[in-house]
Amino acid sequence: MITGDPLVTVNAPRIGLSGEPFVATASPKLSWTTVSRTGGWLQAGAEIEVSRGGSRTTATIEGDASVFVAWPFIPLRPRETASVRVRVRGADGSASPWSEATEVTAGFLGASEWRARFVGSGSDEPHLLRTTFEVRGAVRRAFLYSTAFGAYDARLNGAAVDDAVLKPGWTSYQWRLHYDVTDVTEHLRQGANTLGIELAGGWYTEEFGFRDRARRFYDGHPAAAAQLVIEYADGTTARVVTDERWRWSSGPVVAASIYQGETHDARLHDPKWTDPGIAGDNWSPVVPVDVPDVRPEPRTSQPVRVVQRREVVKVITTPAGRTVLDFGQNLVGWVRLTVTGPRGHTITLRHAEVLEHGELGTRPLRNAAATDHYTLRGDGEETWEPRWTFHGFRYVEIQNWPGAFSPSAVTAAVVHTDLSRTGGFSTSHPLVERFHENVVWGMRGNFLSIPTDCPQRDERLGWTGDIQVFAPTAAFLYDCDAFLRSWLEDVFLEQKAANGVVPMVVPAVIPQVPGQLEPVAAWGDAITVVPTVLNERFGDRDALAVAYEAMKAWVDTVTVRTGGSPLWESGVQFGDWLDPDAPPDQPGRAKTDPGLVATAYYYRSADLTAKAAAALGRDDEARHYGDLAAGIGEAFRSTYVTATGRMMSDAPTAYALAIVFGLADGESKSAMGERLRHLVRSFGYHIATGFVGTPIICDALTSTGHADAAARLLAQTECPSWLYPVTMGATTIWERWDSMLEDGSINPGQMTSFNHYALGAVADWLHRIVAGLAPGEAGYRRLRIAPTVIDVLDDASAWHETPYGRASSGWRREGGVVRFDVEVPANTRALVRLPSGAEHEVGSGTHTWTERHPRPRRTRSELGLDSDLATIVDDPEAYQAVLAAISGIDPERAVAFRRATRWTPGRSLRDPLSHTPLDVVDAIEKALAALPAGELP
Incomplete structure (x- = not known):
């Protein structure tokens, strides 16, 4: 027996993927972590004990496996509860005591147990559903299984059954629907009980698409289904299911839309609507609702919850005299009000991410009204918050507040899928530190049921390209394995329906958009990249196994579409989307050839599929896809790369793709790195890459020996750069480098978001390369x-x-x-x-x-108009002196000079100043002459 303070301890084991108290499978995987006060500790074996039904069983495993260990016991039965604990032996002879136990319940129903019918009012309007039932005898346990085509919440005898919101979340409803399971034993009472469901349309009734092309995608009205299973102490079981005996009524939610907002009339609210004593004579019989022929399955990821409340940091009176609340952080969720006022008085809440010229900046929302209305019941203090919508906002304009306003009356609810934080980065550089925090907040706002592109405008879709580039960062910051595994299930289903094509958004709800169901490089490649990341970062080999056929199907589909050519130069392509040089209304006009981008990704997916095949023991297929990747790589180099390592598409993204994806080797890689460093400098150490180049540009530079150039990119504060938004007050990552212009106006393009995580994917480089923390094995x-x-x-x-x-x-x-x-x-x-x-x-x-590692000693020769442009830009003080001299006379000319000049060696500063007024030239010359020469401190 081990007593005292042991040298080795084991934390309570994790059962399944999500860490939730209900598991979706009969034989969930087990994982545990060990803490040792002696260095170099390795596990030699472990004992796993399960307690179930009053008995205990122990299994012994040999070796060091402690992550995703196969369930070594008889599979769990539906609703069976098991308690698991672990103890380990070390290779050094040490032994731990038993860990704390983890208890889980099998949250799935048996093969023929789902008996509930989908019912509702037969309309799209939000409404309430209820039924009354009797509890006769002592209850041992009771579980509620519930779901909806739409968004729902359940109440039992007046009490909410759980704290999840926007249930059951968004899936590809035509093929897949989750149900939630909750232990509701404590809410039951002897005699009469009432089960109620609040139902709204959610994503199911939303109109998807852009501007005038927005349309309903899913057919039919919202419908809910519930099944309450009551296990009595005498061993009998009773069930309460949704059927024709349920009743419905309209409620206080007058209108609800994900994009438009929620309208709530508290005069219509009956707080006792789920009390058993309510007769419900004015309620109408429900109707069966035609819904997709889908058997609901247990939710496998964490639910969406309110995870934080934030207070108002500032009350602003705008130039137009409006009252705007600043929460100090761009977030996703809604606000909660506590208010007193006359009956029938309506408060209006408008949401936006930014202010423009002091007023609420709503133009980027496009067709999303993002507006909530609350009508008071007028019987004293009232507290309300919407529950059937969500907004992306930092600022809220409050209209028609009754009486004097106090900022303490309003708080913001931060809402997203409730994932555990698993990683962080810190530095004393305040702008870089804030940038990383912006990455975190961007992920939080866009991991709401599915991984979305943005959370605020009339979009909020599961763009595959965004998560393709961001998955490594996401997997470091949060425990998102179960979350992304769940979303990938929808990707597989959508891909199968599209004959091997991975849609640009999943769920694929915008078929009216040209190219939506065409293979698009860097977007469709999410099917190979995301499962690879889940295996690499979480050790989730099952993610590869489950995704493998889909990975093959994607690569095979691209092969067919290219007609067998190793080059992918046809079809719809986004290329290096949002290149900073692209016009605001043409975000796809990048410097890098889209065929080069597509071919690079074709290579990458073939290569990842080959590696997945090898990991899964499919040797013949590993050789096949390996040979395919080799052929693509050879064609890439012969087509796009010269003998000296110069890319035919001479842009930073082209070099970054070749270097990071392994398309360059030996001398060509070194030459590409040199050219990439040259281009980065020529752009003045400003970002010159778009959607696919930005996440990997710093990796490409550091891997070829140019960490100094990557550092200058990181620290740049002028637009375009990662830190420019930070200097403009950003608290999330922007969609465009210049989503807000330097004069404080919003980018004139029709596609502008202030919360898009994709360009923050460089945070993975901060984690792996700068701090240096990376996986060496899965x-x-x-x-x-x-x-x-x-x-x-x-x-x-x-x-x-x-x-x-x-x-x-x-x-x-x-x-x-x-x-x-x-x-x-x-x-x-x-x-x-x-x-x-x-x-x-x-x-x-x-x-x-x-x-x-002392900082390099810096020396400066005398500088003037004949100094080399590369010398000027490599000297931050000289560069700033030139711009300050121009700006002191003509600020607009300074901006134009900064953007147009290519800081290449072999050209003098005098060259780009040839048509500059003499007073500006004289100011520059004097500013440079004033800089000290010789060794610098």
Whole structure:
């Protein structure tokens, strides 16, 4: 028996993917993390004990497996509750005590148990459903299974059954629908009981599409289904199901729409509508509703919840005299009001992400009204918040508030799928720190039931390209394995319906948009990239196994569409979408050839499919797709790359794709890196990449020895750059580099969002390369730690809750010495490579090293109009002196000069100033002459 303070302990095991109290499968996978106070601890074996039905069973496993361990017991039966605990043995002879137990209940129904009918009012209007039933005898347990084609909530005897919202979430309703399961034992009472359901249209009745092309996609009216299973103490079971005996009534929700908002009339609210004593004589019989022929299945991901409340930070009176509340953070959700006023008085709430010229900036919302209305019942203090819509906003305009307004009367609800935070990054550089926080908030706002592109305008769709580039960042920041696995199920179904094509959005609800069901590179490739990321970051090999046929189907489909050519240069392509040089109304006009982008992704998906086949033991298919990738790579190089490593499409994204995807090797990779560094400098260290180039540009630079250029890109604050929005007050990642112009006006394009996470995907580079924390094997079973010291930062660190426990890596300057701190979780090992090239193989525990890395000594020769343009831009003080001199005389000319000049070697500063007024030229010359020469501090 182990007593005292053990050296080795095990945390309570995780059962299944989501960590929720109900599991969706009979044999859920098990995972656990070990904490050891001795370094280098490795597991030699483990005992797993399950308690169920009053008996205990123990299984013993040998070896180091502790992540996604197969269920070693008899499968769970529907509604069976099991309690699991673990203890481990170390290779060093150590042993842990038993962990705390984790209890779960089988949340699935038996094969023939679903008996509920889908019922409703037969209209699209929000309404209430209810039934009354008797409880006769002592209840041992009771479970409610409920769902809807639409959005619903359930109440039992006046009490909400859970804290989830917008249930059951959005899936491809024509093929797949989730049900929720809740233990409602505590809500039942002897005698009469009432079960009620509030029902709204949600995504099911929404109109999808852009501007005048928006249409209903799903046919039919909203409908709900519920099944209450009551297990009595005497061993008998009773069921209450939705059927023709239920009744319906209109309620206080007059109108509800995801995009338009919610209208609530509290005069129509009956707080006792689910009390058993209500007769319900004015309620009408429900009608069976025709819905898709889908058997509901248990939800496998975490639900959507209100996860935070935020207070008003500022009350603004706009130039037009309107009252606007600033919550200090662009967020997703709604606001809650506490108000007193006369009966029939209506308050209106309008939402927006930004202010433009001091007023609410609603133009980017397009057709989304994002407006809520609340009509008071007038009987004292009232508290209300919408529940059938959501908004993306920082600012809320309040119209018609009764009496004096107090900011304490309003709070903002932050709403998203309730994922656990698993990673972070920190630095003392305030702008970079805020940028990373913006990435986090962007993910929070767009992980609401499905991974969306934006949360505020008339879109909010599951664009596959966005999550394709952002998946690695997402997997570091939050426990999103179950979330993305669930969404991928819809991707598979939509792909099958589209004959192998992965739609641009999933669920695929905009077929009227040209090209929606055509294969599009970088968007459709989500089918190969996302499962690969889930295996790499979570150790979820099943994600690959489940997705493998879909991965093959995508690559095979592209092969057919190219006519067997290894080049993909046909069809609808977005290319390097949102290149900063593209006109506002033509976001696809990028510098990089779209055929090059498509062919690079064709190669990548073939390569990832080959690797998945190898991991799954499908050797013949691994060879087939490996050979296909090799052929694509050879054609890519012969078509797009010259003998000297110059890309035919001479743009940063082209080089980044070739370098990061493995399409360049040996001397060509080095030459490409040099050319990429040249181009980055020529653009003045401003972003010159779009949707597919931006996430990987810094990876491409650092992997070819140009971390200095990546650092300058990171630290740039002029537009376009990652930090420009931060300097403009952004608290999320923008869709466009210039979603807001420098004069405070909103980009004139028709497609502008202030909460789009895609361009924040570079955060993965901050985690893996700058802080240096990366998986060396699937699921971080082995870590690869290789921090990169960059001159624009004094420190950088990252932490991540790996499937094996917490890992961290960071560095901090202490004069000319840099200290490196690493934390490795138990049952793993890490290969640490320091900037000097020194390598260390280490086990679990904390480790510290120091190396001398003084900042490079800087010298400056005398500068003037004949100085090389590259010399000027590589000297931040000289560059700023030139722009300040121009701006001091003509600010607009300074902006134009900054945007138009290509800072290439071999040209003098005098060249781009040839048509500049002499007073401006003289000012520049004087500004440069005033800079000190020689060795700089």
